[in-house]
Amino acid sequence: MDECWERSIPFVKLSLEEIKQVFKNFNESEVFNTREIHTGCRNSHYQVMTSKGQYLLRISCNNHRNEEIVSEALQEMVSVPRLFDTGNIKQKNYLIYEYIEGDSLQSIEFDNEIIYQVAKNLAMIHQFDINQLVGFEKMNLPPFHTWFDLFLDNEYTSRRLGNNMVNRIKKLVHESQNQLREIDKHQSFIHCDYRPANMILDNKGRVYIVDWEYSGLGHTLADVGQFFRYDECFQERDMLHFELTYNQYAKVLLPPNWYNLAKLRDLINPLQMLGTKQNLPHKFKDLLNIINNTLNYFKY
Secondary structure, eight states: OGGGOOOSSOOOOOOHHHHHHHHHHHHOOOEEEEEEEOOSSSOEEEEEEETTEEEEEEEESSOSHHHHHHHHHTTTTSOOOOEEEEEEETTEEEEEEEOOOEEEGGGSOOOHHHHHHHHHHHHHHHTSOGGGOTTOOOOOOOOGGGHHHHHHTOHHHHHHHOHHHHHHHHHHHHTTHHHHHHHHTOEEEEOSOOOGGGEEEETTSOEEEOOOTTOEEEEHHHHHHHHTSSGGGOOHHHHHHHHHHHHHHOSSOOOTTHHHHHHHHHHHHHHHHTTOSSOOHHHHHHHHHHHHHHHHHTTO
């Protein structure tokens, strides 16, 4: 999976004294020890051991307001770590969460119980009424069929893809206009980065969903496509179990062709990520492989 990707934003280094000051301001606890957590490509995380328990200190590269609002609003609906406090350090936002002892789903083989929890959580996320979120930043989405031209016109994306792959994508897009317009019909509140990397299986077998900074109104099938991005990690029975569980808890059922639509929707994400000036060879190699596998799946 994407654990091989390079960081796109450098890890924010904090001294022990800086972390101690953060927790003194938070709950006047004594910090015994800290550990850098080098997962993710953008935000920086520390496990912090204190006299009042363990915490996760998250240094966010973006505005933390959406995370703060979502964590409070979805606490009773979805398995999310409890958010205790927010603030600023080194001109960046920080968030203090409860620390979840466990492992990223990136490193775990999926079984029926994990698929069940992932699907149930997602169905609950998608039925949440975004209008209940006061102060939440909302976006207006342009028609999805227009997105591909936008990203394919990027010089970095097109150069990294090469002419052959660009033409294969354009042919798929041209012949999938009805499906692309159907994707627009399925919109809801979404996590917007619903990958195994943003899921933690704790020591009691509970799956927690983390990293809500991009959540908002979007294509429902975007979350589904991100979860199933590495389709070699799943078997047909996993997809069936996911569909049955999701539909059991959802207010709006998945369309019959949900998997194909989700694959089409997720194709846009690697195209967008290829468009940066940065040189990230491991990440780009993986993105190109994802795109090629998707094109092969659709026989283009």
